[in-house]
Structures are given as C-alpha cells and as structure tokens.
Amino acid sequence: MSRKILTVDDSKTMRDMITFTLRKAGFDVAEAEDGKAAINVLGGSKFDLIITDLNMPNMDGISLIKNVRAGSSHRTVPILILTTESDGTKKADGKAAGATGWLVKPFNPDQLVELVHRVCP
Numbered sequence: 246m247s248r249k250i251l252t253v254d255d256s257k258t259m260r261d262m263i264t265f266t267l268r269k270a271g272f273d274v275a276e277a278e279d280g281k282a283a284i285n286v287l288g289g290s291k292f293d294l295i296i297t298d299l300n301m302p303n304m305d306g307i308s309l310i311k312n313v314r315a316g317s318s319h320r321t322v323p324i325l326i327l328t329t330e331s332d333g334t335k336k337a338d339g340k341a342a343g344a345t346g347w348l349v350k351p352f353n354p355d356q357l358v359e360l361v362h363r364v365c366p
Contacts, residue, residue, distance in 0.1 A: 248365050249273045249290065253283040253297040253309065254327070259350070263296060263327070266354040267361065280304025284312060287319050294365040295319070299328035299335065307342045314343035323364040327352060 250272050252263045257278075264274045275290065277283035279301040287295075295313065299306040306326055313319050323345040328335075331349050339347060345364055348357065 247271050247273045248293040248361075249275070250294045250296060250361070250365070251275050251277060251283060251286055251292045253277045253280065253295065253301070253306070255279055255298060255301040259298070259327075263352075263357070266357055270358045270361070272361065280306065280309035280312070283309055287313065292319060292322055294361060295322055295324045296327050296361075297324065299326055299330050299339070307338055310339065310342040310344055325360065325364065327357075 250267055252260055252274060254260045255278055260276045264276060267274045275286055277286045281303045297306040297309055306328070310324050313324065324343065325346045325348060326339045326344050327348045327350060329350045336347050346360060348360065
C-alpha cells in the first residue's frame with residue numbers, strides 16, 4: 246500500500262510540481278490550497294505525511310502545524326515545511342511548532358523524494 250501525503254501550498258503550480266514528483270515516486274497525494282483547506286482534508290482521511298508551505302492566506306504553515314499537533318488524529322504525522330524562506334528564525338518557529346523537517350524552494354525532485362522516504366518509510 247502506498248503512503249498517503251497531503252501537500253499544502255497556495256500556488257497551484259507548486260502543488261502540481263510536488264504532486265507530479267511524489268506520484269511518479271509511487272505516493273498517493275492529496276492537495277489543499279491553504280491551512281484551512283488542509284484541516285478540512287485531514288478531517289476526512291488518514292495521512293502518512295504532510296508537506297506545507299509557510300506563507301499562505303487564511304492559515305499559514307506554522308498555524309497549520311500547531312493546529313495539527315494540538316490534538317487532531319494526525320498529531321504524530323511527520324510534517325515537512327517546503328518554502329522559499331531560509332531565515333533561521335522562521336526555521337526555529339517551524340521546529341517549535343512541531344515541524345519534522347525543512348526544505349527550501351525551488352526543490353530538487355530527487356532530494357524531495359529521498360527526504361520523504363526518510364521521514365515516511
């Protein structure tokens with residue numbers, strides 16, 4: 246059975262690239278355009294990994310992570326942040342919220358798949 250991944254990004258182009266890369270590697274992928282939409286998607290399914298952008302409208306990535314870690318059935322699911330941000334303070338905020346890892350856009354498809362395999366064996 247393939248691992249199920251939720252990718253959360255307000256950029257349709259970025260979601261398409263992530264989804265293409267992960268599906269090609271054999272993963273089942275669902276998408277959400279922001280944190281609020283992600284919460285709705287998470288309510289209806291089990292996921293093995295969440296990949297989220299940091300800066301999004303309605304609910305940003307840090308708020309999404311805090312929400313997931315606060316008590317949902319997905320509280321132990323690994324969460325990767327995939328963002329253009331490389332600031333150390335932002336990384337510290339992500340880690341404090343409960344992020345498992347951090348990737349900077351633009352991403353290398355092979356590195357993304359390798360990291361996903363590492364956190365979601």
